[in-house]
């Protein structure tokens with residue numbers, strides 16, 4: 001009987017808790033049009049985001065499935081920071097309507113799981129800076145994120161598991177000026193992989209497994225980082241072009 005008496009109030013309090021989920025808002029900070037919700041164990045953005053929010057920092061939370069609902073149906077973001085969540089699915093076309101979204105940080109998630117589903121995230125209409133670092137991505141997986149990113153200038157694929165840069169890797173992102181591939185396991189770069197990137201000025205290939213580069217022909221490149229590879233041979237293409245590479 002004593003056991004029953006103990007159990008009964010406990011049950012009541014459980015029922016009460018599920019009938020009235022905590023209504024208090026997570027303590028996001030709002031600074032002008034920026035909403036800062038870092039490190040609050042959130043699975044989605046709070047439902048009452050201020051109208052006109054431009055920057056949303058949802059970094060270091062528990063987002064798994066990135067959908068319109070996760071972002072409280074807002075599309076006016078200029079900057080979305082989703083770093084260090086557990087994102088393994090992105091609603092296809094989610095960013096299509098975000099016609100102001102310039103900076104998108106998806107680093108430190110599980111986007112390799114999403115890529116295995118072979119679904120394209122859809123257009124990154126005006127995104128200029130995209131961070132896909134630390135996502136367990138391997139060769140070919142970046143295709144599902146880059147296929148329609150015409151405005152992309154700055155891309156980080158640092159600290160993934162890419163072994164080969166295929167010739168068509170950047171076909172959907174012809175405006176790239178800076179690519180970082182630091183800390184992958186790149187052994188092969190297919191002929192012409194960077195040739196169509198007319199604005200490319202900075203390429204970081206440091207900490208990979210590159211042994212030789214032949215026919216180097218990236219005339220506009222100003223910075224090329226090949227440190228921490230196993231370089232044995234570097235040959236540039238025979239040409240009358242001038243290179244812009246500065247010694248470093």
Ligand SMILES: *[C@@H]1O[C@H](CO)[C@@H](O)[C@H](O)[C@H]1NC(C)=O
Nearest residue numbers: 064065066067069088089091
């Ligand atoms: C993600 O959420 C959407 C909508 O809530 C749902 O339809 C879909 O099944 C979810 N996907 C995964 C992989 O959890």
Ligand SMILES: *[C@@H]1O[C@H](CO)[C@@H](O)[C@H](O)[C@H]1NC(C)=O
Nearest residue numbers: 068075092093094095096097
């Ligand atoms: C994009 O906008 C259209 C028209 O307003 C709407 O029907 C659609 O649901 C939106 N899609 C997403 C993914 O936001």
Ligand SMILES: *[C@@H]1O[C@H](CO)[C@@H](O)[C@H](O)[C@H]1NC(C)=O
Nearest residue numbers: 129130131132154155156178
């Ligand atoms: C490019 O993106 C990286 C992170 O993804 C950032 O640290 C860097 O400041 C950006 N550079 C430019 C020129 O926008």
Ligand SMILES: *[C@@H]1O[C@H](CO)[C@@H](O)[C@H](O)[C@H]1NC(C)=O
Nearest residue numbers: 126150151152153175177199
């Ligand atoms: C490509 O970048 C240039 C500036 O470098 C910009 O003027 C142009 O609008 C960009 N193209 C697209 C499609 O966003």
Ligand SMILES: *[C@@H]1O[C@H](CO)[C@@H](O)[C@H](O)[C@H]1NC(C)=O
Nearest residue numbers: 182206207225226227228248
């Ligand atoms: C090249 O990459 C290495 C290793 O990441 C880094 O320490 C170095 O600062 C980089 N050099 C330049 C010139 O950016």
